[in-house]
Amino acid sequence: MSRPVRTSLSVIEDALGPLEGKHVLDLGCGHGALAKALVRRGAEVTGVDPQIEAVEAAEQAVPEARFVQAGAEHLPHRDGLFDAVVILNALHHVPAPLMRAALREAVRVSAGPVLVIEPLAEGSFFEAVRLVDDETEIRALAQAALTDAIAAGDVTLVRMEEYEDHRAFSGPEALLRKIVEVDPARAEIAARRAPEVVEVVRAVAEPQGEGFVLIQPHRAHLLRRPS
Template sequence: MQAHETVNASPAASRPANTALGVIEAWLGPIAGRSLLDVGCGRGALARALLARGARVSGIDPSAEAIHEARAAVPEAEFVDAGAEALPFADDSFDAAILLNSFHHVPAPLMPGALAEALRVSRGPVLVIEPLAAGAFFEAMRPVEDESVIRAAAQAAIARHVAEGRAVVGRALDYDEVRHFSGVDAFLAKIVAVDPARAEAARRLRPEVEALVARLGVREREGLRLDQPHRAILLMPPATGS
């Protein structure tokens, strides 16, 4: 895999490009009129943002509850209850596929199949944006759920896919996603919203997390800042990669 460009997200002027939507628009744009697949769509937040920019969006998620909520929240998009390793679409159905903060939620044995499926249904690139096992946000979350192993497995699966010649890296970028919270309760609400199964641990471990948030957070006008490093990788089929 090619070396990653590391971007300092601290200057305010550079932050818009160093967000998931900034990367999506820069690397997949123009978005308007394009058909995009949101793999691991959750409750439809990314789908809503892409629709607002004129895209035609389909989303898949293995959680029937999440799909139900996504359909209610974003009725203009198509949502299907399915796993990333078995996408219910024909070959070359979309202009591009996006996996935003979702690939590490795929069970490790199914990760190679999920990448192969995304490349199969996309007639263009597959953009994978993943949180890394580093940064203040990650460290504050670790008592509730330590994703060190699965996040590392996700990066290893991508590297292995490329090393085996099953995909080519078109672009790669490391950047810090800036996140602000009013306090520990807002932080815990965020990580529980991503996975409701964390609720009991979040309640029980609140004092430990509160201490970490206070120590690791940077006080800014917008609230406590807890950065989360991300890696964006644009994958292309071998025949069309550069």
């Protein structure tokens, strides 16, 4: 399948329109990378993450935003508080039985769109990462939760699109650091399987200068509250 090459941030900007002055919920905010990008574009950002360590790191990284520790399936916010909600690479981290509840909560607290962007279980970046943390099943469960939520009328689908995110790395060590940065629990396995990751990179990566590029396909669902 041929997909356009895009960044997730460009997809977010297209879906939400001008960000200046909008109150955006970053659901599953992690250490605040997306929140920082949204703040730089003039958004008022609230981030939510279930891990207190992530919330504390995000508070340090983005003091202009507000961060709350909470599970996505039970948000401590009133109906329609936010102008938009973004769930970037985070739905598959919600326990599978709670994914649909998280989607219902997202549309409940949004007066406007809810954008869910999920990585697919394919592409050269996935092939390298799966040696450390194979998310094949959980990524499929996230897609199934979206399909089921739309079919059941929990949410309304506005549009869906797929794109490729091309990720550049200076070398295998940079890739391994990124894999562990996303989830520090991966550190021991990443160290043990580093030689295998290097072999996969040699087989599937596209050379670029002194480093290489890996490709991660994504699927974006633009949703809204059901009528």
